[in-house]
Amino acid sequence: MDWKDYEKEIHDYFSKTYPNASITYDAKITGRYSKIERQIDVLIEDDVAGFASRVVVDAKYFSKPIDIKCVESFISMLQDLDANQGLMVTQKGYSKAAINRAYYGTEKLELDVLNFxxxxxxxxxxxxxxxxxxxxxxxxxxxxxxxxxxxxxxxxxxxxxxxxxxxxxxxxxxxxxxxxxxxxxxxxxxx
Known part of the structure; x- marks a missing residue:
């Protein structure tokens, strides 16, 4: 498996788990602050109680645990994309600082480990x-x-x-x- 296969597996997982949501692989959205087109590994869009919801999924096929810099970069991207929630997925885990940054921050950000x-x-x-x-x-x-x-x-x-x-x-x-x-x-x- 390479990084592209990993992203596709994650897309397939969310497509099966949430069949009524709009789930896009390799989505492109223009950032509200950066004004440039941003690439999103998996974009989940759905209506929740009459309100549009946007969840951005970032798949990281790394050889070592994710560090705090990577989490903070993703948080910045979530803000630029006006996302309701973010999910960063990796197969190798996260450093303690990265977990703390996601857990104690004010953003709706989840970290997950998905090793197929x-x-x-x-x-x-x-x-x-x-x-x-x-x-x-x-x-x-x-x-x-x-x-x-x-x-x-x-x-x-x-x-x-x-x-x-x-x-x-x-x-x-x-x-x-x-x-x-x-x-x-x-x-x-x-x-």
Whole structure:
């Protein structure tokens, strides 16, 4: 995968996740302050409660974590494009200063880690775990993955994208699911 494939994968992800929104790959908009045409990796536009909403997604296919300068540059671009929200996505993570700048700033900016190679390790955005003849559909919240790899004690689990189960457990930020028939569960509780 190269940077272009990475951008296309992210575009496809948002197109599938938000099928009713207008999602444009490689969009061009003239900045309100710069007065020049700005390139946007993925532009999401939709009406929310009768108001136009613009989300700018910047895909960074870098070989190392994103630093604070990159985040601040993106914040400036969001202001120039009059965006309601920004999402900066990378496959390698962010420096602590970059995370702090996004988290404590007044801008509506989210940072996310999306490494498509992780999906080959039984991580995905949705899953249908099963036990015997019972199953359920689970969709992960934004920024999280469903891990349906074989585990002792539970059918599948959810944790933040960019982590593995052990790291998520260490941070105490994960959930797990089990499927039981009520009669079997009642039997376990009574005995």
């Amino acid at each position: 190679d992780e999906f080959l390790l039984h991580q995905n955005l949705a899953a249908i775990p099963y036990s015997e003849n019972n199953s359920l559909f689970i969709s992960s919240p934004f920024g999280w993955v469903v891990d349906n790899s074989k585990q002792d004690g539970f059918t599948c689990c959810l944790y933040q994208r960019g982590l593995d189960l052990k790291k998520a457990q260490k941070q105490n930020e994960w959930m797990y699911f089990n499927i039981f028939k009520k009669t079997k569960m009642y039997h376990l509780l009574v005995n």
